[in-house]
Amino acid sequence: MGLKVFNTLSGKKEDFVPLEQGRVGMYVCGVTVYDFSHIGHARCYVAFDVAYRYLKASGLEVRYVRNFTDVDDKIINRAAQTGEAPVDLATRNIRAFHEDMDALNCRRPDVEPRVTDHIPDIIALVERIVANGHGYAAPDGSVYFSIDSFREYGQLSKRNLDDMVAGASERVDEDPNKRNPLDFVLWKPAKPGEPWWESPWGRGRPGWHIECSAMSARHLGETFDIHGGGKDLVFPHHENEIAQSRAASGREFVKYWLHNGFVNVDQEKMSKSLGNFFTIRDVLVKYHPEAIRMFLLSTHYRSPINYSTRNLEEATGRIEYMTETVAKLDAAIADGGPEGGEVAPDAERVKAAIREAMDDDFNTAAALGHLFELCRGANDWVARKKKTPGRLATLVAIREVLREAASIFGILENPPARVLAEIKDRDVVRLGLDVTDIEKVIAERWAARQAKDFARADALRAELGARNIDVSDSPSGSTWRVRRQTQE
RNA sequence: GGCGCCAUAGCCAAGUGGUAAGGCAGAGGACUGCAAAUCCUUCAUCCCCCGGUUCGAAUCCGGGUGGCGCCUCCA
Numbered sequence: 001m002g003l004k005v006f007n008t009l010s011g012k013k014e015d016f017v018p019l020e021q022g023r024v025g026m027y028v029c030g031v032t033v034y035d036f037s038h039i040g041h042a043r044c045y046v047a048f049d050v051a052y053r054y055l056k057a058s059g060l061e062v063r064y065v066r067n068f069t070d071v072d073d074k075i076i077n078r079a080a081q082t083g084e085a086p087v088d089l090a091t092r093n094i095r096a097f098h099e100d101m102d103a104l105n106c107r108r109p110d111v112e113p114r115v116t117d118h119i120p121d122i123i124a125l126v127e128r129i130v131a132n133g134h135g136y137a138a139p140d141g142s143v144y145f146s147i148d149s150f151r152e153y154g155q156l157s158k159r160n161l162d163d164m165v166a167g168a169s170e171r172v173d174e175d176p177n178k179r180n181p182l183d184f185v186l187w188k189p190a191k192p193g194e195p196w197w198e199s200p201w202g203r204g205r206p207g208w209h210i211e212c213s214a215m216s217a218r219h220l221g222e223t224f225d226i227h228g229g230g231k232d233l234v235f236p237h238h239e240n241e242i243a244q245s246r247a248a249s250g251r252e253f254v255k256y257w258l259h260n261g262f263v264n265v266d267q268e269k270m271s272k273s274l275g276n277f278f279t280i281r282d283v284l285v286k287y288h289p290e291a292i293r294m295f296l297l298s299t300h301y302r303s304p305i306n307y308s309t310r311n312l313e314e315a316t317g318r319i320e321y322m323t324e325t326v327a328k329l330d331a332a333i334a335d336g337g338p339e340g341g342e343v344a345p346d347a348e349r350v351k352a353a354i355r356e357a358m359d360d361d362f363n364t365a366a367a368l369g370h371l372f373e374l375c376r377g378a379n380d381w382v383a384r385k386k387k388t389p390g391r392l393a394t395l396v397a398i399r400e401v402l403r404e405a406a407s408i409f410g411i412l413e414n415p416p417a418r419v420l421a422e423i424k425d426r427d428v429v430r431l432g433l434d435v436t437d438i439e440k441v442i443a444e445r446w447a448a449r450q451a452k453d454f455a456r457a458d459a460l461r462a463e464l465g466a467r468n469i470d471v472s473d474s475p476s477g478s479t480w481r482v483r484r485q486t487q488e
Numbered sequence: 489g490g491c492g493c494c495a496u497a498g499c500c501a502a503g504u505g506g507u508a509a510g511g512c513a514g515a516g517g518a519c520u521g522c523a524a525a526u527c528c529u530u531c532a533u534c535c536c537c538c539g540g541u542u543c544g545a546a547u548c549c550g551g552g553u554g555g556c557g558c559c560u561c562c563a
Binding site: 011028029030031032037038040041042043044045047048072073074154157158159160163164208228229230231232233234235236237259260261262263264267268269270271272273298299300302303304305306308310311313314315317318321324325328353357363365366367368369370371372373376379380382383449452454457458461465470471472473478479480481483484486 | 489490491492493494499500501502503509510511512513520521522523524525526527528555556557558559560561562563
């Protein structure tokens with residue numbers, strides 16, 4: 001394979017060469033489970049789900065690790081509000097996260113470690129960092145990482161220590177426990193009522209960044225191939241991970257750093273703190289999971305993407321079109337036709353084009369464009385006469401490419417009829433339609449048609465049209481669907 | 489203030505040196521009682537602006553304008 005990935009560390013696209021031939025270790029920072037996840041999280045995990053699927057489809061053996069941060073200030077604070085034990089709150093949110101990811105058809109990572117299951121690893125790691133002279137215990141029971149001991153600090157985020165010190169001095173209060181204001185905490189002492197674990201520095205809990213260093217080493221080894229996450233993690237989280245891991249092992253930590261762009265709302269980053277977020281579960285009520293994936297994958301993962309109902313509607317339309325194409329294709333293939341004949345080159349050409357696009361830093365937007373062309377071709381072939389030479393063979397070849405693409409993008413994997421029905425259900429919910437009433441009008445119109453009362457039938461069509469309902473007639477009856485609101 | 493990213497048609501969006509993918513919307517056509525769906529055709533002489541490099545730039549370099557992000561919890 002000729003995969004190239006954009007590495008944040010070098011700022012360039014690089015040839016992807018696994019450390020160990022044929023095998024890939026991939027770590028993606030998971031969520032801090034204090035609340036439901038939003039579309040911004042969905043983007044990250046769908047993007048890396050596709051990367052995971054593509055690497056596997058390319059014949060690599062991938063070990064995908066994604067953690068749960070289940071102990072931290074936010075969880076403790078939230079638990080205090082709800083009156084739950086922090087661990088219960090975390091467990092509840094992990095379950096919710098799984099529901100969301102499963103709904104979005106994201107494959108489960110091979111390992112999903114929880115911080116609280118790795119405290120001994122974390123303590124051992126902190127001890128090693130201290131022993132190597134890169135960390136120090138402060139009088140209050142905290143252990144800090146010493147920035148000054150790690151010359152490469154800032155490499156990933158392209159920051160200069162002096163500038164940061166200057167910038168930080170303006171708003172970071174001098175902390176008597178720290179040797180350098182930029183030192184960050186590896187282990188923090190527990191305040192009364194907080195969860196704690198025994199450690200060489202007294203009762204306490206892990207700092208924010210250390211868990212990923214510990215868990216990635218535990219499950220992937222000290223050096224591994226891919227580390228991913230949102231762009232907002234580049235600094236300080238990933239920068240600090242590098243410092244910790246390298247300070248402990250003395251070895252290279254991660255070969256390729258991949259970061260996804262944000263989901264914006266009105267050109268502004270979607271985030272909890274801004275309050276402009278939409279939870280995955282809320283969006284799933286109104287839009288089909290495949291539509292959400294289509295929406296997210298229609299833009300390259302590193303670029304910003306704007307969340308809007310308009311874009312979700314459009315993505316829904318695209319999924320609907322592709323799903324219907326698959327349905328027609330399957331029906332036409334089942335219907336058979338003359339065997340043999342020359343297979344049209346479309347299938348192979350598009351298959352290669354999709355690979356090429358995906359090899360270029362997972363360019364799903366370009367790949368989906370090619371898939372669209374293939375669907376046009378599919379519909380064209382379906383509509384040709386059954387005895388057209390090579391028709392059946394071509395349809396089969398196209399279907400096969402569609403199947404392969406589906407497994408990479410995580411769409412078009414379910415029975416078309418079911419997906420279409422699920423999309424329609426959401427249309428009904430979103431627009432608050434009265435299905436019984438609509439079907440009453442449909443029946444009435446069908447009767448008028450049977451009676452050749454076309455004026456009446458047209459009037460009823462117009463009436464439904466005013467309610468955003470399109471009717472289509474076939475010899476066996478009329479069906480209806482919701483008109484997509486894809487224009488201003 | 490420091491660092492980084494982005495700017496492509498009415499809208500969404502690929503394209504990083506060889507003359508603008510794909511989708512939505514729009515227009516015309518085939519099909520249809522009329523429609524819908526589907527298919528076909530059409531729709532950016534041009535890629536924010538100004539310079540430069542080059543035989544050749546949306547693509548590289550410099551400057552400008554506009555937008556966003558990180559520097560604090562954040563996918």
